[in-house]
Amino acid sequence: MLTEQQIYGIYVPVVTPFSAAGEVDLDSYQHYVNNIIGNNIQGLVVNGTTGESPTVTINELQLLINTSRELLQSSTIPLIVGTGTNDTASTIARTELAGNLGADAVLVVVPYYSRPSQEGIIAHFRKAAEVGVPVIAYDIPGRAGVGMSVDTARTILEMNNVVGLKDCSGSPTLVSELSRLGSKPVLCGDDLHFYDMLGCGAAGGMLASANVHTAEFIKVYEYFASGQLDLAKETFTNLLPLMRLLFKESNPAPIKWILSKYGEIASDTLRLPMTSISQGLQQELSVHLSR
């Protein structure tokens, strides 16, 4: 079970590879995730936004959790499973499933589309936390349509079983205030501002871009944590041109494209309504293909 003390460093939210026909491609998943966990990451995140969670069925989720558990058999890296949906009942069902299959924690997003009140957001997280599996709450107003206020985030972080927050709010306010108030740890989910967010008090990052050049992202964190700020900044700045392209079109399409070009996954297929990246972005990303 994931504890608050384990929330730091680099967590990698992995993609869900699909075959050209749109089925989960387990061979690619095993090959690629095995390479990711060969790095000194702090957490493996399955079925997050990057894993195209809105299109993954509950049976497929079960398969992904079981496969990930097997891959992590001789590893101490915690397994975090995205179980949040826009519906509290199905979030609870997925959280129970993940817990029963051995997830160390779940990632629960603010319910998207419905635009609940702050009270509704709190009630949603209370129900998810009551399942008993450690919860990382996930604030991403740009995708959810609604975000957590600082008070809401504090209330949620005070709940038993909530171990931390993933902050994709797009502003330093939440992480700065929570860290000033001595709240539970916050992981930055805003790749392009990772370095600044560390400066505001983030304990690490859950970064889709860390699927590419994973070791470099770990270095940014380690340099920062050991006070070597110039090196942290320089390493981060070197990653920025690629990162900007990885978020130029909707995540995870650019990451899937680059992973397929690296031979990590067999195809960059996405499930609709997500589509592959444009020809223009392919050209721009091609410059970054050598590793």
Ligand SMILES: O=C(O)C1=N[C@H](C(=O)O)C[C@H](O)C1
């Ligand atoms: O899958 C995730 O977790 C992440 N999703 C964010 C998004 O796609 O908006 C980005 C972040 O890097 C991690």
